[in-house]
Amino acid sequence: MSQDNYNFKFSQCFGDKADIVVTEADIITASEFDHTGNYLATGDKGGRVVLFERNNNKHCEYKFLTEFQSHDAEFDYLKSLEIEEKINQIKWLKPIQKSHLLLSTNDKTIKLWKIYEKNIKLVSENNLSETHNNKDKKISLQNLKLPQLSNHDKIIAASPKRIYSNAHTYHINSISPNSDQETFISADDLRINLWNLDLPDQSFNIVDIKPANMEELTEVITCAEFHPIHCNYFMYSSSKGTVKLCDMRENSLCDNKAKVFEEYVNPINHNFFTEITSSISDIKFSPNGRYIASRDYLTVKIWDVNMNNKPIKTINIHEQLKERLSDTYENDAIFDKFEIEFSGDSSSLMTGSYNNTFMIYPNVVNTSEFDNNGIFKTFDTSKKNQSTGRNSNKRKSKGTNESEEGQENPENNGGNLDEIVLQADKSAFRNKQYGSLAQRSARNKEWGDDIDFKKSILHFSWHPKENSIAIAATNNLFIFSAL
Template sequence: MLGRGEGTAAGAPQQLEWKFSQVFGERAAGEEVQEVDIISAIEFDRTGNHLATGDRGGRVVLFERTDTKDHGGNRMDLERMDYSISRHPEFRYKTEFQSHEPEFDYLKSLEIEEKINKIRWCQTANGALFLLSTNDKTIKFWKVQEKKVKKVCDLNVDLSGAIGNGPVVCSSTSTSSKPCMENGGCNGNPFSYSSINTSLTAGGVLSLRLPVANNNETNLAAKCRRIYAHAHDYHINSISNNSDGETFISADDLRINLWNLEISNQSFNIVDVKPANMEDLTEVITSAEFHPTHCNMLAYSSSRGSIRLIDMRQSALCDTHSKLFEEQEVPGTRSFFTEIIASISDIKFAKDGRYILSRDYMTLKLWDVNMDSGPVATFQVHEYLRPKLCDLYENDSIFDKFECCLSGDGIRVATGSYSNMFRVFGCSGGSTETTLEASKNPMRRQIQTPSRPSKSLGTLPRVLRLGGADTSGVDVNGSSFDFTTKLLHLAWHPTENSLACAASNSLYMYYA
């Protein structure tokens, strides 16, 4: 990443060739997609061995990686593995469960959707998987564990030891559970005293075998351990686990609450931006995330394009920030759409916590937490849509909330776009930009974009503008744009160059 000697063309990361790996839930030609099946959240766990998706129907689907098992890999092997090693990741469907149901708030006469807004993995324990999922109002803590199913495989008397014409119970291979008479008759009570009494051997020894239960089968069971409810007046847009493994935050438009995983009936309000008079409201919280290593630090973004870094050690109510990250507005460029397109829809910390990646409607921005004068790099994603902002406002596309992600080594970033496209950028100068379509045969366009200082931000130190602007009315592949298909959700594997992307109800996997 920038600041590690990779800011020149000589130090640019190796160009990656992205390849299609898998697809789950692929649509047939002309098939109509149900609203409840559209994927609304994606998240890898810390090891990358498990992947979770949530949909608008309130369901959580879990996938498990299988190729590491085939190669004898375990968690420690994955953590020690060289990041540059490319392998073909293979996932399989593991299980699914209904996380949320539609509700109705009778006090506010408000319908609460079951749609999953966010999923976050928690620390595993004793082979069980733990995760948090949330809709607009309620957060749930789930435990998914394999349970051995005990099945009785032998509940029959010994036929060889039975004497006379007394009733004996049929063997387990029989399709009937009724006791059969040796002469062809049946007795309605297979466990009657007479059946035992007449099953004595010639030596007078009871030959009834005791039932035997085997644990040959396993079944995945999802259990809701805790429900964290009634703490948000507005829609929850973010949840984030703390590195201490004990607490997490949840954020809505105006407040951020701190929870203990073990306590579901109490939370602490640590950020409150609600003004005394709602007419004075100028911005809302759009995303929040804990620092990956410092349990006292967290960042949240706003609709005005700013990111605030706060330290919970300063005060119980973090109404003041320790650092503010925002880009200075270029004089003479303000328009009706300025504040709308400046709204940050997602932020992500780099794995080491040194950088923050933010996504607004037009760009990706990379921020150094040690430099609050401006972003260290800006990646143009939707610059070619600037002439169409009026149309985008009319059809509400300008309010679409695209997510972003960083590679585990911090060298690359990715985000989605329209026509089910997603774009991957290198963070250093001289790196290339890759645009792909979420399909089995992704279209690619490699664009060499040498880094150059930005004229508008030329006074800021170490600032790069990456990604050439395309002012045409078509997408980066020369095709007419389709605003009805958009890739909002994607996730980068924590240790490998592998991406999971959601296009409508389909989950596409790519590797490089």
């Protein structure tokens, strides 16, 4: 893809454009395009879900569709614990007829919502109206009329179709629908449960890392996701920096025979913050199912599913923070959970940072080995394929240092920019950003000592079929597009 395909420009913004005090409940905590890209959902700290629909009359523009209260604050009297209404994740399911379905979750409860168009009808004609106007007129069999209903208006309604609760002791951090459209998984700190969409009162525990003695606890689950094509595979990440690929056909507790993706780090290079910064905050399969991207505080790692001994690429994120980890520790920013997202064609990645900046890495994955549908020809975890992956990795990175530093070899990406840095900020709609893509990226990279840790881009979504992205920046939703 040429550089022009990634020339992202500000398209529109939802939210308060004026500089006002942001209400805590309005902060966006989840965003997700559906599989067509025609619909976009966001969730916030106040437990609300807002839906947007593509405006087909205008170039890459969305319009407000509906808003509903998904979760409310609760109190667990047994544990004396307040359960926030905050939406942790939203996932779309394939629509049924003209109804749209989505899963939303807070810390304890998952809900399946049905979004549909509802006709409001009013009685337009009946006997009472005639007799009321003409009191002397009596109703007889000849002039008796049945009440007539007529369409008055159309509204978008949302109703909870299923509620999946009481299955997690700890906070739910992720949900992921399966490609079979019948099941989904939900993960908390120590367990992953498998659900059937039609059975809200029953779930199966498929991963359990809770030790017999909680004092021996060394790691927690941070994220889990189903494979986009093969319904028996899923993966989960841990606070120790590992990713485990599991096959549900192997065992009832799937982590016993999991394939572990872990990079050896020499203990000499460890420091006080290593344990915190190596915790993985998000993992994603590429849409073609061949690659895994993992994000920790300082790096993005890209793995080939057939090669688990080392990542095929490591990208260093916000280098300027490496010397300031004590500052981020003091203000708790070091615990921020940044997401990671693949482009629809599986070739590029995006992630977020501070000062309302986010980064796009174009063409970091070579997708030339794929068939016309973009799906890799085999999903083989045999040793033969692992060795092939290792050789191809050597071919890709001429000089490992360049690859490790996230400096893509120009031969691989056609001389494109290695990193595009953009800013989702109020200035975007005051003046349409000027200058070339390289000039804009260079400006946004120059933070200096002035870093606003409260302005972090944690949640975003990439359109599945085109280069448009939705960015959540505190209480605003920005749309950037390269169309």
